[in-house]
Amino acid sequence: xSRIDTAATGLTRRSLLATGAAVLATPMLSRRAFAQATxxxxxxxxxxxxxxxxxxxxxxxxxxxxxxxxxxxxxMLGLISQSPPGTFDVILSDAEYVQALNEAGYVxxxxxxxxxxxDYFPEFQNFPGNWADGKLxxxxxxxxxxxxxxxxxxxxxxxxxxxxVFWDPRLTGKVGHFDWHLPNLxxxxxxxxxxxxxxxxxxxxxxxxxxxxxxxxQIGGFFDYGGTFSSLNDGQMLxxxxxxxxxxxxxxxxxxxxxSVIPEQGGLQWSECFSIGKDSAKADLxxxxxxxxxxxxxxxxxAQMAAYPxxxxxxxxxEVLNAENPDEAKRQGMTKEAGNVIxxxxxxxxxxxxxxxxxxxxDWNDFWSEYKGS
Amino acid sequence: xxxxxxxxxxxxxxxxxxxxxxxxVFPLLFLVALSFWTVKNFTMRPDFDTVNWxxxxxxxxxxxxxxxxxxxxxxxxxxxSTLAFPCAYAIAFKLSDSARRWAxxxxxxxxxxxxxxxxxxxxxxxxDNGIINVILGWIGLGPFPLLNTVGATMIxxxxxxxxxxxxxxxxxxxxxxxxxxxxxxxxxxGRLRTVFAVVIPSARVGLVxxxxxCFILSFGDFVSPVYLGGGEPTTLSILITDTTKSGQQWPRxxxxxxxxxxxxxxxxxxxxxxxxxxxxx
Numbered sequence: 001x002s003r004i005d006t007a008a009t010g011l012t013r014r015s016l017l018a019t020g021a022a023v024l025a026t027p028m029l030s031r032r033a034f035a036q037a038t039x040x041x042x043x044x045x046x047x048x049x050x051x052x053x054x055x056x057x058x059x060x061x062x063x064x065x066x067x068x069x070x071x072x073x074x075x076m077l078g079l080i081s082q083s084p085p086g087t088f089d090v091i092l093s094d095a096e097y098v099q100a101l102n103e104a105g106y107v108x109x110x111x112x113x114x115x116x117x118x119d120y121f122p123e124f125q126n127f128p129g130n131w132a133d134g135k136l137x138x139x140x141x142x143x144x145x146x147x148x149x150x151x152x153x154x155x156x157x158x159x160x161x162x163x164x165v166f167w168d169p170r171l172t173g174k175v176g177h178f179d180w181h182l183p184n185l186x187x188x189x190x191x192x193x194x195x196x197x198x199x200x201x202x203x204x205x206x207x208x209x210x211x212x213x214x215x216x217x218q219i220g221g222f223f224d225y226g227g228t229f230s231s232l233n234d235g236q237m238l239x240x241x242x243x244x245x246x247x248x249x250x251x252x253x254x255x256x257x258x259x260s261v262i263p264e265q266g267g268l269q270w271s272e273c274f275s276i277g278k279d280s281a282k283a284d285l286x287x288x289x290x291x292x293x294x295x296x297x298x299x300x301x302x303a304q305m306a307a308y309p310x311x312x313x314x315x316x317x318x319e320v321l322n323a324e325n326p327d328e329a330k331r332q333g334m335t336k337e338a339g340n341v342i343x344x345x346x347x348x349x350x351x352x353x354x355x356x357x358x359x360x361x362x363d364w365n366d367f368w369s370e371y372k373g374s
Numbered sequence: 375x376x377x378x379x380x381x382x383x384x385x386x387x388x389x390x391x392x393x394x395x396x397x398x399v400f401p402l403l404f405l406v407a408l409s410f411w412t413v414k415n416f417t418m419r420p421d422f423d424t425v426n427w428x429x430x431x432x433x434x435x436x437x438x439x440x441x442x443x444x445x446x447x448x449x450x451x452x453x454x455s456t457l458a459f460p461c462a463y464a465i466a467f468k469l470s471d472s473a474r475r476w477a478x479x480x481x482x483x484x485x486x487x488x489x490x491x492x493x494x495x496x497x498x499x500x501x502d503n504g505i506i507n508v509i510l511g512w513i514g515l516g517p518f519p520l521l522n523t524v525g526a527t528m529i530x531x532x533x534x535x536x537x538x539x540x541x542x543x544x545x546x547x548x549x550x551x552x553x554x555x556x557x558x559x560x561x562x563x564g565r566l567r568t569v570f571a572v573v574i575p576s577a578r579v580g581l582v583x584x585x586x587x588c589f590i591l592s593f594g595d596f597v598s599p600v601y602l603g604g605g606e607p608t609t610l611s612i613l614i615t616d617t618t619k620s621g622q623q624w625p626r627x628x629x630x631x632x633x634x635x636x637x638x639x640x641x642x643x644x645x646x647x648x649x650x651x652x653x654x655x
Binding site for chain 1: 416435438439494497501502503504519522601604605606607608612613616617618619622623624
């Protein structure tokens, strides 16, 4: 029987062995073909190691990024502290956490001469948090503003351009909070007229708490990243506290009727900075990546990141963006026209988001829990 | 009569024991130890300090969240059990064998999809511009606020536990001695009275265990209160994420987690005791 079967299928022992050997060897061949691609680990917010940002750099340098995404600076610090040194080659961090990274010795010192700092707007050349004792530890790569996010069907831009709009009776149960104390309480502090929203004395802190508590009946929910997106997108929430274009920009591009505006009391600024992880075995490649993403070309890409758009600090990056995608440059306010985002910073309308100076982070967090539970 | 432990018996039970020690007892002990650690500048340090316990137990928001979570989980167990019982009863006593197999299959299907996805899809039904409000709008009603309410959270809990509760109830109902029901009917006991006097007491163990599972699942659930309840009221699971989100306060989160585990153990113990009350082996 077996003889007949062999003849019918044309399968001989020799051909079987040959096929088997070829099948077994295939992974080896393909492994050889990709053998040169170096893996570079990146610890970052979601989106930073996606193809729209890294594909070109990966192809040019035969690198493959291995991202580890986090949500929030605390999560990031936790991941680093639980991993052995050298786990992450490139680390993206919000500016207020860079100092903690530096103090804990998680990042390498950078040489300012390696980077196109001269192309940066002057405000970002000596960016606080990037430097400690005259030494550079990280490079700010993108930033954005936090103001009032609103549904354009429900509110006009003029109405939304004031934090008091959150108390509007039309918005009862329709105001959402991005569930993190720092941006929300910072905005309440701005509304209370504090010039340095995070550096406030006990009386001013009490006033911020009282003001925030008075907003509680208006609140329809406390949302994480995904919840913020969906509740703005489906019109469940008509105004949002604690966010900005990094969320509404994505929705706006996909046709949702939402926008962000910097109110007359001012806005907050978040900033993302790249560092090289301590004891990285691929520090040279990591340096090359930071050079790329802070270059004019990289900056234009970063501004249009699919995950969430942002402003960029490199002036030449603005030029590339205006040439490539003038509509997006205009939408985000990165044009040479008066009133652009740098003018807003220069006019003093924007304050850095930072950790509370006179209270502990714990005090702010505890109050936030109480506010939510009330 | 208790049999002596044999090597043969151990070969089968030992892997389970090792598994339990490795992945349940050891992490639990670590959690206990962690609750006494301290945090300085975002870094956890091994320590023996009761500060986390006194801080958490001294905060009104903790007890508020505890009461809310307990009440929500209790309500979910009662509601789910009440809604599931007619369903399980019909499947057990009214359907043919093949229809029953189909019904069981249909109850298993929801587990094919991630619970998170199922909860997100509820948003499409419940939002102000969602399917339910649009349909109500056609007859001139609404829109009613459905999403970000306690009711929506409850729908999430039902999504999580309803199929499981039906299945657990079903398995206890199908094993009821049919002659008991016939005897009740012969003694001129009405249908409804038979259910309360014969069926429910006979299936008590299964019904209580089903409700207990619903309580356990709802008590620790994070997804429904956040994505359907809009994060309010604050439940213990939300409080855990809040606690870890600022300043790396994992030791305090461990206090909350241990309190939850303790509560669940007490509830489970009480439920099992009640379920087997008066039963002899």
